[in-house]
Amino acid sequence: MRAALLSGLRCAAAVLAASLLAWAQPLHAGPTLTAEQQAGRRLYLEGESAFGDAFTGRIGMGQQQLPGPAVRCGNCHGADGRGRPEGGIRPVNITWSELTKSYGHAHDNGRRHPPFDEASLRRAIVDGVDAAGNPLDASMPRFRISGRDWKALLAYMKVLELQQDPGVGSDTLRLGTLLPGAGRFAELGQAVKGILQAHLDEINAGGGIHGRRLELVSADYASDDPDAARSALRKLVAQGDVFALLSPFAAGLEDELGRLANESRIPVVGPLSLFGADPRSSNQQVFHLLSGIGELAEVLALHLGREPKARAMPAVLLHPDGPAGAALADALGQRLKNQGWSRLDRVAFRPGTTDAAALARTLKARGAEAVFLLGPGVDVAALARQLAEAGRPPYLLLPGPLAPRAVLELPAAFDGRILLAYPTVPADQKPEALRQYAALFKGSALVRGHQTTQVPAYSSAVLLAETLKRVGRDLTREKLVAALESVQGFEPGLVPAVSFNASRRVGALGGYVVAVDLKARNFSQVGGFLALP
Known part of the structure; x- marks a missing residue:
């Protein structure tokens, strides 16, 4: 696997991580009720x-x-x-x-x-x-x-x-999304909006779905203003007259998105986020396409834990301070115990303000032989240098979105002791699906350079379109949720096959393990897709 590919994956995830660090009614459209x-x-x-x-x-x-x-x-x-x-x-x-x-x-x-x-x-x-x-x-x-x-x-x-659900017309179906329209991530927002609109235009050119044209309603906000993002999201759900949300940029808004989706019973397909509180069970309206930070950390534990002696190592869950980080550590800790990891500890850090030397001393004092990183905001390179200076370093188990760009520059003492996990790799991309995707860019003004964000957004749109076809003309939000729950082994074409059920809300539940060879300065994929139970 080429280093350039993983660099691209990390760059896309870094946008989500940076955003995290920066900051109705279910039925209407019929007669007004007395x-x-x-x-x-x-x-x-x-x-x-x-x-x-x-x-x-x-x-x-x-x-x-x-x-x-x-x-x-x-x-x-x-x-x-x-x-x-x-x-x-x-x-x-x-x-x-x-x-x-x-x-x-x-x-x-x-x-x-x-x-x-x-x-x-x-x-x-x-x-x-x-x-x-x-x-x-x-x-x-x-x-x-x-x-x-x-x-x-x-x-x-x-x-x-x-009565009709919001956004359902006789010949139109309105879908909403939330994207940064100004600030640091404005170009990313434009890129995602462009690919979504291009795919919906393609569907509409073929007659739409069950006689309805698909309309995209985009709520934009300044990416450096979290309050504006929340306000735009609330307004979109309450007043936007949209049937469902498609690939909203939810980094830092996971709790708000889940609450609004639950209260308004609005389905959300493929939110762009590093993680939710626990997307597998936290909200029945939100369907994640790919694994997030917690699932990828679990993939790493499942891979490394195939050796019984590994599961006996003292391991530390290094998580962001605060309720969300603690909840993620709680959920992952329980799942790792179910895998057989018997010596788990937890250390909280303050994103963006943690002293690497002090954190290294804490990890050493806890006897950590394996460290799972569960959130952005840690200078991994500085932490690795401090750990290397303190003696034999622990395994660094990094969900790929959290790996530093210069991961190949980490101290040589970590050679063979760094594992990454990614939700998707290029081998997932089927030739025909890739051809159809690439055709959307030909002769168009679509923004390029954000493929690792555009691909999941596009794949979520493919999933939603297929599910809408399965529901039929008599469309409700409730029926869409039921149809999504029945999806089994569906191939979006550019990402792993996705499956959902009544309690599963991550479609491609698992990931790929990638080893870092510091001596050879390259990456190597270890096996195929590792599915989580």
């Missing part, structure tokens, strides 16, 4: 009475009573009312036009009944019987609901099917 309909919507989606009235449900053969949020209608019937499979049960479509269709209903189990009206629907919700008096399945809760809550719920159910 106050009563809004109260019904809250009951339907959240299981909470807008009036403060009691709302509970009895469920199962034993008719166990549960609070409203545990048995809310949208949990099983979906935000759109059309039902979604849950534990082998498929709840019925409860949109008003479906419930009241003139010829009634015939179910797969042979149960038949006439159409519902307001009175029979209330009996179904309260007593658990259909319009013919037949008992409903025990999985359907029998609700205790006040008169005014019932009126509100009914009012909302009558307009439920007329």
